[in-house]
Structures are given as C-alpha cells and as structure tokens.
Amino acid sequence: MTALHLPTRGGTFERHQLREATSWLKPVAPLTSRHVYAAAHVIPVVTADNTPGAPAVLDWDHTLAYRRELWSYGLGVADAMDTAQRGMGLDWPATQELIHRSGAEAAVVVASDAPATRGKSVRDLLACGAGTDQLDPVGLPAGRAGLDAVIEAYREQIKVVSAAGAKVILMASRALAAVADGPADYQYVYGTLLAEVDEPVILHWLGTMFDPALAGYWGSDDVAAATRTFSDLIAANTAAVDGVKVSLLDAAHEVALRADLPAGVRLYTGDDFNYPELIHGDGPHHSDALLGIFAAIYPAASAALQAYDDGDAARGREILDSTRELGKHIFSAPTLYYKTGVAFLSWLNGKQPGFQMVGGLHSGRSVLHLAETFTLADTAGLLIDPELAAHRFGQLLSAYGVSA
Numbered sequence: 001m002t003a004l005h006l007p008t009r010g011g012t013f014e015r016h017q018l019r020e021a022t023s024w025l026k027p028v029a030p031l032t033s034r035h036v037y038a039a040a041h042v043i044p045v046v047t048a049d050n051t052p053g054a055p056a057v058l059d060w061d062h063t064l065a066y067r068r069e070l071w072s073y074g075l076g077v078a079d080a081m082d083t084a085q086r087g088m089g090l091d092w093p094a095t096q097e098l099i100h101r102s103g104a105e106a107a108v109v110v111a112s113d114a115p116a117t118r119g120k121s122v123r124d125l126l127a128c129g130a131g132t133d134q135l136d137p138v139g140l141p142a143g144r145a146g147l148d149a150v151i152e153a154y155r156e157q158i159k160v161v162s163a164a165g166a167k168v169i170l171m172a173s174r175a176l177a178a179v180a181d182g183p184a185d186y187q188y189v190y191g192t193l194l195a196e197v198d199e200p201v202i203l204h205w206l207g208t209m210f211d212p213a214l215a216g217y218w219g220s221d222d223v224a225a226a227t228r229t230f231s232d233l234i235a236a237n238t239a240a241v242d243g244v245k246v247s248l249l250d251a252a253h254e255v256a257l258r259a260d261l262p263a264g265v266r267l268y269t270g271d272d273f274n275y276p277e278l279i280h281g282d283g284p285h286h287s288d289a290l291l292g293i294f295a296a297i298y299p300a301a302s303a304a305l306q307a308y309d310d311g312d313a314a315r316g317r318e319i320l321d322s323t324r325e326l327g328k329h330i331f332s333a334p335t336l337y338y339k340t341g342v343a344f345l346s347w348l349n350g351k352q353p354g355f356q357m358v359g360g361l362h363s364g365r366s367v368l369h370l371a372e373t374f375t376l377a378d379t380a381g382l383l384i385d386p387e388l389a390a391h392r393f394g395q396l397l398s399a400y401g402v403s404a
Contacts, residue, residue: 002390006371007402016374018390022381024299025306027074027116033308034279034286035243035266037076037127038294038301039083040067041342042090042098046354056085056094056358063098064105066295066351071109071125073302074116075294077102078169080129080161082210083292083339087174089359092134096160099128103164122165127202127290130157131171137178137213146179147189154193167242168201169290174213183219183229190233200242202268202290205230207248209335223253231260238262245270245290249335254278258285272331272338276320279304280313293327296342297382326376329369337364341373345382348374348389355396367400 005013043066044050048057067077079102080086080095090098106126109117117125132153140146150173161168170193180186194201208215218226234241243266246254251274258267269278269287278287294301300323307316330341340361347355355362365373374383374393383389397403 035288037078039078127167194237194240
C-alpha cells in the first residue's frame with residue numbers, strides 16, 4: 001500500500017502508511033432507528049472566481065451528485081445550511097437555485113423507489129435552511145420595524161423551501177440577533193412564523209463557535225436563560241415544530257433539553273464533538289441528527305445506523321466512536337472553518353474535481369491541519385480509494401512547497 005511522508009507540528013515529517021480501503025455497505029432498506037440528515041456542502045466551478053465576495057458559481061453536476069451519494073447511503077440531506085457556506089460565500093441567489101435543484105433531485109430519487117429511500121417523501125430526504133441572509137443587518141431599523149423586516153425575509157425564504165417540497169429549517173438569523181432587544185422579540189418573530197407554516201419545521205440554534213454574529217441569541221448570553229426562552233417557544237407551538245437542531249457543542253445541555261422536549265418533538269443533534277453518545281442515547285432518550293460531520297463520514301454513519309436498525313447498538317456505537325477524533329479535528333477551533341475539512345475529504349475521495357470552495361474558503365485551514373485530517377480519515381477507513389487520496393494529497397503538498 002501507499003505511504004506518504006506528512007509534515008508534523010514539530011517541524012518534522014512522519015511516514016504514514018495508508019490502510020486498505022474499507023468496504024462500507026449501503027443499506028438495502030430505509031434506515032428507521034434514527035432520523036438523520038447530513039448537512040451537505042457545495043462544490044464550485046473550479047474556473048470560477050471563487051474569491052471572497054464573488055458571486056457563488058456552483059458545479060451543479062458534482063454538487064447534486066454528492067446529494068445522491070448521501071441518499072444512496074440512506075441519509076437525509078440538510079441543504080442550504082452553514083455547511084453549504086450560508087453567510088460565508090454562498091449568496092441568496094445561488095442558495096435559491098440550490099434549494100430548487102436539490103428539491104427536484106430529491107423528487108427523482110423518491111420516484112426511483114431505490115432500496116435505501118423506498119417509501120420516503122421529499123421532506124424525509126431533504127430539509128433546507130430558511131434564513132434572512134438577503135438582509136444587511138447593519139441597515140435594519142430599530143424596534144418593531146426591524147423585526148417585521150426579519151419576518152418578511154424569513155417568509156420569502158420559507159416560500160422557496162416549501163415550493164421545493166423540502167422540510168423547512170428555521171435557521172438562526174444574524175439580522176434578528178442584531179435587531180432584537182430581548183427574549184420577547186424572539187418570541188414575536190418566531191411565534192409569528194410558526195403560526196403561519198403549513199408543515200412542522202425544525203428550529204435551529206447555532207452557537208457562537210459556528211457564527212460569532214449570533215451572540216445573545218434567544219435574548220441572552222446566558223445559556224440557561226436562552227434555553228428557557230427557547231423551551232417556552234416550543235411549548236407554545238408544539239404542533240408546528242418537527243424538531244430542534246442544537247449546535248452548542250455541549251452534550252450535558254443537549255441531554256437535559258432532550259428530556260424536557262414535548263412528546264413528538266425531536267432533538268436533532270448538531271454536536272459534532274459528542275454525537276456518538278448523543279445518538280446512542282441514555283436508555284429512555286436518544287438524539288436524532290442533523291450534522292455537518294455526517295457529510296464527511298457518511299459511509300460510516302450509515303453503517304452505524306444500519307447496526308442500530310439490526311438491534312446491535314454496541315456495534316453502532318463502536319462505529320460512531322471510530323470517527324470521533326476525525327470529527328473533533330475537523331470541527332476544532334476556529335470551528336467556523338470546519339467546512340474546509342468536509343470539502344477536502346470530498347476532493348480526496350474523488351467527489352469533486354478540485355479542492356476549491358466558494359469564497360476562497362479552501363484556504364481556511366493550514367497544511368498541517370489538512371495532514372492531520374488526512375491521517376485521521378485514513379485511520380477511520382474513510383478514504384474510499386486510498387491510492388487516489390494519496391495521489392491527490394501528494395500533489396497538493398507539492399504545490400504548497402512541502403517535501404519530505
């Protein structure tokens with residue numbers, strides 16, 4: 001097998017012998033023990049501008065093929081989320097087209113009656129983020145006028161997601177964080193929207209490690225106080241809430257919140273550090289998942305869920321645990337650049353033609369970080385074609401001027 005000499009943080013090089021490829025089996029029936037969505041990334045045209053501030057130009061063939069790959073492993077897709085670079089390079093015009101195209105692709109998959117998705121609806125296969133990123137938070141008026149502008153922006157995006165047939169994810173809003181003046185303003189905005197939706201939605205709570213502009217969300221910097229506002233909102237609108245996605249990287253907080261949710265409201269973990277134990281559960285409760293890391297580890301995630309479906313929870317937990325160090329590394333601080341690791345593994349595995357991201361975000365991690373990502377992915381058996389991955393990374397190292 002191939003070996004590479006990889007740079008280390010000590011300034012030396014270490015020889016890494018790649019393992020043989022792991023054979024990950026696709027499910028022969030829909031996954032049932034957990035409801036999961038992998039938050040998918042987007043793939044740009046490699047010859048497009050792809051610099052900060054440039055309009056996003058997506059490679060639709062590869063972007064949609066990645067979603068079909070995730071569906072073939074039985075996973076739902078969460079689209080137009082922060083993993084897809086919302087607020088970090090993916091503008092609203094490109095987002096609208098992404099939602100439209102992904103919805104049409106999901107409808108084709110539903111009609112195909114493929115084994116892993118048989119009997120599923122488009123809403124089961126696809127959930128899309130509805131936010132307010134068409135607004136400039138700096139230019140919003142204060143008070144009720146600003147809140148109403150946020151509501152109108154949400155309405156516009158909810159309409160786009162609903163028209164695509166997808167489940168709506170009400171994303172956390174930078175504009176709302178900028179204009180809100182306490183918990184009552186969040187209750188007003190979200191309460192208004194939840195009273196209007198035609199189908200239950202997923203509420204999204206994204207922590208500041210993912211987006212610093214969301215400080216004080218739900219009206220307080222104190223997590224306990226914010227949680228009370230969040231929980232009160234859910235209790236008052238239970239019929240309109242399919243579930244909640246919580247991305248605070250705090251397992252204890254998630255376990256407590258999960259136990260207190262009303263019956264029928266799911267907890268979709270967004271904890272890319274502690275997902276193995278949260279998905280495994282504590283007996284009476286477990287978390288479902290809406291995870292960016294699942295877009296990177298999807299063959300293993302599917303295998304773990306297949307094990308849970310087969311009644312082998314110990315095996316399911318073992319597989320998830322085997323990916324933990326990779327997840328912790330990809331989502332290490334500064335966490336908002338985790339998307340670079342997802343795209344890097346996609347490129348290594350031949351799912352996109354170049355290691356490029358919209359907005360130039362492929363430069364968001366150092367060569368040392370990428371070398372560790374490469375090693376951990378290989379250890380977890382997530383380099384689908386080790387020879388190809390080694391060849392591609394070797395070329396990148398050479399382009400970076402790295403030679404052992």
